[in-house]
Amino acid sequence: MKPTLIVHVVPGKANPERMNGVNKVVHELSLAEHKKGNSIEIWGITNSSSKEVPQRPFPTFLFNHGPWSIWPGVSILKAAWNAPKTTFFHLHGGFIPYYWWIMLLLKISRKKYCLSSHGCYSTMAMKKSHWLKRLYLIGLEKIMLRSAAFVHCLSEEEVQHLQKLVPGLPHCLTLRNGQQYQSIELSLPLEETMYHVYCGRMSQHHKGLDLLLKAFSLYKKTYQGMGKLKMIGDGEDLSALKKLSRDLEIAEFIEWKGALFGEEKKKELLSASVFYHTSRHEGIPMAPLEAANIGIPLIVSKETNIAQQVQDAEAGWVANHNTPEEICQLMLKMDACKNTTHEIILRKNANRMIKEYFDWSVIAEQMQEAYCEEAV
Numbered sequence: 001m002k003p004t005l006i007v008h009v010v011p012g013k014a015n016p017e018r019m020n021g022v023n024k025v026v027h028e029l030s031l032a033e034h035k036k037g038n039s040i041e042i043w044g045i046t047n048s049s050s051k052e053v054p055q056r057p058f059p060t061f062l063f064n065h066g067p068w069s070i071w072p073g074v075s076i077l078k079a080a081w082n083a084p085k086t087t088f089f090h091l092h093g094g095f096i097p098y099y100w101w102i103m104l105l106l107k108i109s110r111k112k113y114c115l116s117s118h119g120c121y122s123t124m125a126m127k128k129s130h131w132l133k134r135l136y137l138i139g140l141e142k143i144m145l146r147s148a149a150f151v152h153c154l155s156e157e158e159v160q161h162l163q164k165l166v167p168g169l170p171h172c173l174t175l176r177n178g179q180q181y182q183s184i185e186l187s188l189p190l191e192e193t194m195y196h197v198y199c200g201r202m203s204q205h206h207k208g209l210d211l212l213l214k215a216f217s218l219y220k221k222t223y224q225g226m227g228k229l230k231m232i233g234d235g236e237d238l239s240a241l242k243k244l245s246r247d248l249e250i251a252e253f254i255e256w257k258g259a260l261f262g263e264e265k266k267k268e269l270l271s272a273s274v275f276y277h278t279s280r281h282e283g284i285p286m287a288p289l290e291a292a293n294i295g296i297p298l299i300v301s302k303e304t305n306i307a308q309q310v311q312d313a314e315a316g317w318v319a320n321h322n323t324p325e326e327i328c329q330l331m332l333k334m335d336a337c338k339n340t341t342h343e344i345i346l347r348k349n350a351n352r353m354i355k356e357y358f359d360w361s362v363i364a365e366q367m368q369e370a371y372c373e374e375a376v
Contacts, residue, residue, distance in 0.1 A: 001086070001372060002038075002368075002371075002372050003038075003086055003087060003088035003112075003371055003372070004039060004084055004086040004087065005039045005040075005041065005083065005084060005086070005087040005088070006030075006033060006038055006039065006040050006041075006087075006088050006090060006371065007040075007041045007042075007043055007080075007083065007087055007088070007089050007090065008026050008029070008030050008040070008041070008042045008043070008090045008092065009043045009045070009076075009089060009090065009091045009092065009099075009102065010022065010023070010026045010042065010043070010044055010045070010092040010093070011044070011045055011046070011092075011093060011096060012044055012045075012046055013044040013046060013048075013052075013053050013054070013060065013062065014026040014027050014030075014042050014044055014054070014060070015027075015053070015054050016028070016054065017054070017261040017262060018261075019200070019201055019233060019234065019235070019259055021118070021177075021283070021285065021286045022092055022093060022118050024286045025092070025116075025118065025177050025286070026042065026092055027054065027056070028178065028179070028180060028360050029178075029360060029363070029364060029367065030042055030056070030058070031056065031057075031180070031360075032178075032180070032360040032361055032363070032364035033364045033367070033368065034056075034057060034058050035361070035364075036361075036364055036365065036368060038368065039058075040058045041058060041059050041060070041061065042056070042058075042059075042060040042061070043060075043061050043062075043063060043076060043079070044060060044061070044062045044063070045062075045063050045064075045065045045072055045073075045076060045098065046062055046063070046064065046065070047064060047065060047069075048062075061079070063075050063076035063079070065098055066098070069096075069097060069098055070097045070098060071098060071101065072098035072099075072101050072102055073098075076102065077101065077102065077105050080102060080105050080106060080109070080111070081105060081109055083111065085109075085110070085111065087111055088111075088112050088113070088114070088149075088371045088374075089102075089106060089111060089112070089113035089114075090113070090114055090115075090116065090371075091103075091113055091114070091115045091116070092115075092116050092118060093116070093117075093118055093120065094115065094117050094118075094120040094121060094141065095120060095133060095136060095137075095141065097140075099115075099144060100140050100144060103143075103144045103147060103148075107147055112149045112374055113148055113149060114148050114149050114150045114151065114152060114173075114370070114371075114374065115144070115145065115148050115151050115152065116152040117151065117152065117153050117154070117158065117162070117283075118154070118283050119153075119154050119155075119158065119282065119283020119284070120283075121153065121158055121161060121162040121165070122154075122155070122157065122158040122161060122281065122283065123157065123158075123161050123281075124280065124281030124303075125281065125283075126161070126165075134165075137165055137166065141166075142165075142166045145162075145166050145169060145170075146166065146168060146169060146170065148170055149170065149171075149374035150170055150171040150172065150173050150370055150374055151169060151170065151171075151172050151173070152172075152173045152174075152175060152367075152370075153172055153173070153174055154174070154175075154176065154177065154283040154284045154305060155174065155283075155284070155305045156174055157305075158283075159172045159174055171370075171374070173367075173370050175363055175366055175367060176284050176305075176306075176357065176358055176363065177283070177284040177286060177289065177358070177363075178289065178354075178358040178359055178360040178362075178363045179286075179289045179290060179292075179293040179354050179358055179359070179360060180293075180359075180360050180361075181293065181354050181355045181358075181359045181360075181361070182293060182294070182351075183351065183355075184294060184295045184347075184348075184351050186295060186344050186347050186348060190273075190339055190343065190344075191271055191273065192339075193227075193228060193271075194225075194226055194227030194228070194273050194334075194335060194338050195227065195228055195229075195230055195271050195272050195273050196216065196227050196228070196229045196230070196272075196273065196274055196276060196331060196334075197229075197230045197232065197268070197269065197271070197272035197273075197274070197275050197276065197291070197296070198212060198229075198230070198231050198232065198233070198275070198276045198277070199232035199233055199260075199265065199268070199269065199275070199287045199290075199291070200232075200233050200277070200285065200287045201233055201234075201235040202231070202233050202234055202235030202236070202237050202238040202241055203235050203236065203237055204237040204240055204241055204244075205280060206279060206280060206281065207277075207278070207279050207280075208278035208279050208280050208301060208322060209231075209237070209241055209278070210241075210244060211278050211322060211323070211324050211327060212229075212276055212278050212327065213241065213244050213245055213248060213250070214248065214324035215278075215324040215325070215326075215327035215328040215331060216229050216248075216250055216253070216254075216328075216331070217248040217249070217250050217324075218324055218325065218328040219328045219331045219332065220250055220253055221249070221250070222328075223328070223332055225331060225332065225335060226335070227273070227331070227335060228253050228254070228255065229250075229253060229254045229255070230254075230255045230257060230268060230271070230272070231254060231255070231256050231257065232257040232258075232259075232260055232265065232268055232269075233257075233258070233259055233260075234258055234259040238256075242256065266294065269290065269291050269294060269296060270294060270296075272291065272296045273296075273297075273334060273338060273343070274296065274297050274298070274299055274316065274331075274334045275287075275288055275291035275292075275296045275297070275298050275299070275316075276298075276299050276300075276327075277298070277299075277300045277301065277304050278299075278300070278301045278319060278322055278327055279301055279303050279304055280301070280303055280322070281303050282303055282304045282305055283305065284304070284305050284306060285304055285306075288300060288304065288306065289306070289354065289358055291350075292315060292350040292351065292353055292354050292358075293351065293354045294351070295347035295348065295350055295351045296347065296350060297315060297316040297334065297337075297343075297346040297347060297349075297350050298310050298315055298316035298317075298350060299316050299317050299318075299319060299327065299330045299331075299334070300316070300318060300319065301318070301319050301322040302318060302319075302320060302322070303322070306358075307320075309353055309356075309357045309358070310353065312353075312357075313349050313350070313352060313353035313356065313357070314345075314346070314349045315346065315349040315350040315352075315353040316346060316350065317330045317333065317334075
């Protein structure tokens with residue numbers, strides 16, 4: 001039975017113009033579901049006094065949560081209670097204490113819900129605040145997960161790990177993140193300067209940015225590579241990364257662009273010859289998908305969970321061991337393709353990869369099938 005209303009519940013405002021992948025996923029998935037004729041609402045839980053929300057062809061409602069993010073506030077609980085019985089609730093994110101109260105109310109009112117983990121139950125993600133998460137999982141989180149119609153994970157690895165942590169889970173659905181596919185036209189000559197580009201949060205260990213900088217140092221100093229490196233984004237390790245670039249004596253070859261959004265970000269991505277994502281762990285990152293969608297070849301680690309698709313589509317290369325030496329060799333490999341027909345092929349393959357594996361339209365249809373199956 002098709003739900004009469006799908007409500008996406010998310011911390012914040014699901015603003016895609018922020019450095020938060022969950023925001024982009026909720027925004028894009030809900031748009032794709034709306035285009036398929038579904039009635040959609042986004043419910044954002046926030047402590048912000050600002051009521052400004054991104055423009056969307058369906059309503060976004062904001063609710064202020066209580067103190068310490070433990071209590072969701074009365075207003076959202078009332079709204080959930082008064083929602084039609086055939087509403088399907090889609091909660092985004094895990095280890096969010098105020099979700100417990102929403103789940104309890106949905107159970108009492110006999111309304112269905114699912115939960116998208118966004119990678120928070122993966123092996124590596126669980127290592128951060130490990131014992132606190134394990135205790136919370138054993139206590140409250142497992143009840144919420146077992147009561148869900150289904151749990152949406154980003155990879156089979158995450159599903160297997162979660163099923164070990166919480167035996168007796170309901171149906172686990174594995175679906176990737178995606179992009180609104182757009183076709184592109186390409187011809188030679190392309191951008192003359194060889195730009196190696198990263199875009200995302202400046203988190204040194206998580207995103208493997210120390211590996212990227214060390215690889216670029218080898219590329220410049222050992223192999224005299226002619227390219228430049230663009231680093232787009234902001235984050236907790238920006239100062240440390242700039243210091244590392246100085247220590248490696250490559251600072252003059254790096255452009256630090258800061259956090260960019262919208263057309264500004266797209267302009268910088270379009271200048272890229274190749275896009276890097278050398279993370280040590282991920283759910284499914286959005287930035288490399290954005291780059292591929294506009295025809296930028298990718299060099300990614302296995303831990304991004306998109307390596308197989310990059311290989312199958314021949315949309316770039318995979319750093320299987322994710323070492324500076326290996327990444328450097330892939331940089332040189334991309335250099336050799338610059339302004340050749342091989343670069344055109346790589347770019348077209350990257351764009352085609354989105355259509356074949358990461359199209360939000362297809363993903364939204366698969367998600368809708370899961371809603372209908374579980375709403376019966």
